[in-house]
Amino acid sequence: MRKVLVISDIHLRSNKRNIIGLDPLKQFLEALSHGLKKHPDAEHMILIGDMTHSGHISEYELLKEATNSYKIPITFMFGNHDNRSNFTKVFPDVSLTSEGHLQKKIVLGNDVLFCLDTLNSDPHSEREHEGKLCEKRLKWLEQELIQVKNKRVSIFTHHPPHNIGFPGMDKIKLSNSADLFNIIKKYQNIKHIFSGHIHRSISGTTNNIGFTIFKSTCHQMPMDLLSVGSSLSVAEPAAYGIVLFDDQSIIAHTEDYQIALLADASNEDAMPDKL
Ligand SMILES: [Fe+2]
Ligand SMILES: [Fe+2]
Helix, strand or coil: CEEEEEEECCCECCCCCCECCECHHHHHHHHHHHHHHHCCCCCEEEEECCCECCCCHHHHHHHHHHHCCCCCCEEEECCCCCCHHHHHHHCCCCCCCCCCCCCEEEEECCEEEEECCCCCCCCCCCCCCCECCCHHHHHHHHHHHHCCCCCEEEEEECCCCCCCCCHHHHCCCECCHHHHHHHHCCCCCEEEEEECCCCCCEEEEECCEEEEECCECCCECCCCCCCCCCCCCECCCCCEEEEEECCCCEEEEEECHHHHHHHHHHHHHHCHHHC
């Protein structure tokens, strides 16, 4: 069984600025150390977008410092809160497509994971909150898919390419999702779509493909299916994803590591030698 960790919506801020009272850097560092301690056998870690809150260079520098010596290979992905040019200034060695997009193919045995760049801007221009895959990015995907017809494929996007039932977030999903599904429907070997952006654990099927959305390591989306806002936030426990691949299945777990940390602490307190 092969294992990949997925960290979503880190929203790093510099100068110790918080988000609804939460410290994004502290919570990210807790996720990193928990992931490494509990899952040293993970072959890869994917940061599935909104790595920073404002796309500032100082925020990417925090990200670099936090991940520099991490012992699991990392793939970086953009979300609507990221900034292309600032990211590439701080991470000049991260490879981009020939058109400058942050898209990557990860091969894990019989599984191929395509990490797509849904940030709605050409390289080096301003961001929009809804996602988009331009013709160049879609063409890259199709050219890669043709080469892995014998593999099982998973797609990773920051913006979900489908509705999830939160009106405010459905307005800023992947705007041209029909273009993506026009490609996906030609390839029966595409089995699952993983996304972030919503800041809540959600799963289901769309266009006959399974999907999973992971919580943020910082603030979460409240369970509110009526409000039209896209920045609703609540300090529910943070989580990261653990995806397992075996011959039969793609299995998505969510690890609410802040609950786990509390449980670990109380178990230690309960040990007889501590009495
Ligand atoms: Fe986010
Ligand atoms: Fe987002």
